[in-house]
Amino acid sequence: MALKDSKVPPEYLDMLCQEYRENNIILPEHYQNVNVKRGLRNKDGTGVVAGVTLITNVHGYLLNEGDVMPVPGELTYRGINIQDIVDHCLADNRFGYEEVAYLLLVGKLPTAKQLDEFIDILAECRELPKHFTEDVLINSPSPNIMNKLQSSILSLYAFDKRAEELTLANVLRQSIELVARLPIIVTRAYQVKKYYYDKVSMSINYAQRELSTAENFLYALRRDNQFTELESRTLDLALMLHADHGGGNNSTFAARVLTSTGTDTYSAMAAAVGSLKGPLHGGANLKVMEMFHDMKEHVKDVHDDEEIARYLTKILNREAGDGSGLIYGMGHAVYTLSDPRAEILRGGAHDLAVQKGFEDDFTLLNAVERLTPEVFRTVKGSTKPVCANVDLYSGLVYQMLDIPMELFTPIFAIARITGWAANRLEELQTGGRIIRPAYKTVMSNQPYTSLGDRV
Template sequence: MENYEGKQFEETMLDNLCDLTTKKGPIDQELYSKYEVKRGLRDLDGRGVLVGLTEIGEVHSYIIDEGEMVPVPGRLIYRGYDIDDLARGFMEDNRFGFEETAYLLLFGDLPNKQELLDFHHLLDIYQKLPDNFARDMILNLPSKDIMNGMARSVLGFYSYDSNPDDTSIRNVLKQCIRLIAAFPSLAVYSYQAYTHYHGNESLVIHSPQPELSLAENILYMLRPNHKYTQLEARLLDLALVLHAEHGGGNNSSFVTHVVTSTGTDTYSAIASALGSLKGPKHGGANHKVIQMFHDIKENISDWQDEEQLSAYLNRILLKEAFDRSGLIYGIGHAVYSISDPRAMVLKHYASKLAAEKGLENEFKLYAKVEELAPQIIAKHMKIYKGVSANVDFYSGFVYQMLNLPLEMFTPIFALSRIAGWSAHRIEEIVNGGKIIRPAYKNVIPRQAYVPLNER
């Protein structure tokens, strides 16, 4: 009898199976053109393939002039309101804006004072996790990745819900608001379990405070001394607002629509969106921006020397420096070309926090790379549109100034985007009816069956 025992068999078998999986190689690239496949659901000119309609978010980056696509400065619009106007409104009033933004995304209108107060109170009620949830779902099962820990916790909510499969609007709305309120605790507690069990640090967790905004509670729960400045909290709140929604076509929101269209429960849909956002091509890009700037600072003696900095950015683009990927992280976006409005807003307020933290020189380095990188990319690459700094370019810098751990960067994105995902889930239920099922063409030749003893 064959010897099936031991680690050696397992490793050898996996190697052999891997060879079988990859031996045919990738699909012939010419077939994609032959069958006019919209790879990545994008046209050749970069425009997204229209697959649905939404009233939640709009990403505006070009106009059509005599049949030609003409890039324009980017605009991000929530329920008809320009993100610049929304941010200016609550920042100039010296108040927090994420809760107001979540209300707008969910219900389509800006709340008045009483409506906002009532919504705050409902979020306060739902901030408290179910009894023993933190112990059983988070602390006893620490994950090495916070996003995976959050996804498991979201699925765990299913077991604590007395009516989890009810997809009526009232019930789904309750589930979504509950998740919006609970996400800061899920993220922070998952991080604290990670640092304790995988980093040998002391385990101290704090309950969220009802009188604080969600942004304030993130800093309150993360920091052992609970202390933060108002500028820190307001800038984190602004980052949450800017990340809350980005149209139905971004990967994780589209996943929410796709999974919701099957008729499944809220927790399964949101866990799927978390899995999408975890990917470095979607929500994890600001990690790479921070790592890239750390590398630049180690290899550039004068941060404001344009010649020296340009030379090093050239090396990064030519796969001779940093991670050899050929990417200048934080520069370029699938939709925006002239400017990403989120980056523009965040840059303005990031300069203020940099001044408070004594990091003006580091901010100037970011600004200089933002200026030089598009010029360098344009010289080396044939691109159908221009490139500019995207939101990840400055969000990572802001999170670093807030002393947020790197492991929390993408979870912060998630606890913001849950507002948009919730709105898209409800919109799909209200307007749905058909399961979302795009077509794939099979291109392998037909084969005759061969009996086992003749193979």
């Protein structure tokens, strides 16, 4: 297929592609012969241990004499169960993301005074540098908000007089500023995108000091600045659940890899954004929603488990959906019996669905969660447990909040910047060595051929 506006002729590209395919063949046995742990995962599916951490624990199984034993999933931030954090914030009727950010960055829960001070500092840091909106966002719009977020983070380097300084105080300062600024960058980049690409008038709103991170996002996103308390509380819940997920997830590991080289904060965080954009990582909830809308077109009765199970069977057999054979939102690399984030977000999704008239949508997704394990066992003949992951419900939550799909992954980044920053700080303070795994060559040596003798 010809590439539009390309100065490289399509026939030349076809030739190069053919040459590449012929000269870059790595066979499956090449990996087996040298015991490569592809994807940095062991044969039993567990992750290769690359380091130790005091930040987050993702617990989904036990190892017993080499066998993986499924257990209910647990997610702990600095040793504190995420369920306990959520429960206490709900009981106190307060927003929790700011408390989680302090906990992850500093290492302990803040006192009431420390939390108030931290919230005030975030409010002070939310506004972008002078002329940043005009020069970085408006003058160079992008059709993809994740790419714009990545380039915007890199652009912040030019506005930071101490961008290269790696002292603890300076990197903490940069981290706090990024936590505060990402929601503003995302919402303004979206408004600019709407104006340039969708031909819709943009509305640039300033952050409000008295509003939380979740509230400010909804305030800036909506033209009328209006939102309900349940809407902002549910978004705050999603931010808390997505704030970190251990040093081994792809984007956080990317941040650690770059940090280990001694590079600056903005380069490391931009790399993490690039990783998160991938559909196998932060873009997964988009695939869930694509599958969900496809199911809504083909499933007539969301209360008919048999009809839903039949369609799920077709998806697994590559006869429906996108043909991948995957039921998106089901299964996880670590969690086996349950994903605590999905368990918690399911409740928030249900409450929002009742308030906003999305009960049938919630019922359908809940049926996918209930029915997939048995359908998977029947089709695949596997006894491996399959649980819902957080992506199954996060997409529906964002849809019910009237957030456009192109912002689903940027919201993930808004939450996860806290975890990336915490892991960067830990890598800087305790890592001590550049991360450099090995690749085994499987090529054979050959003599150099003179230019005139090549065919």
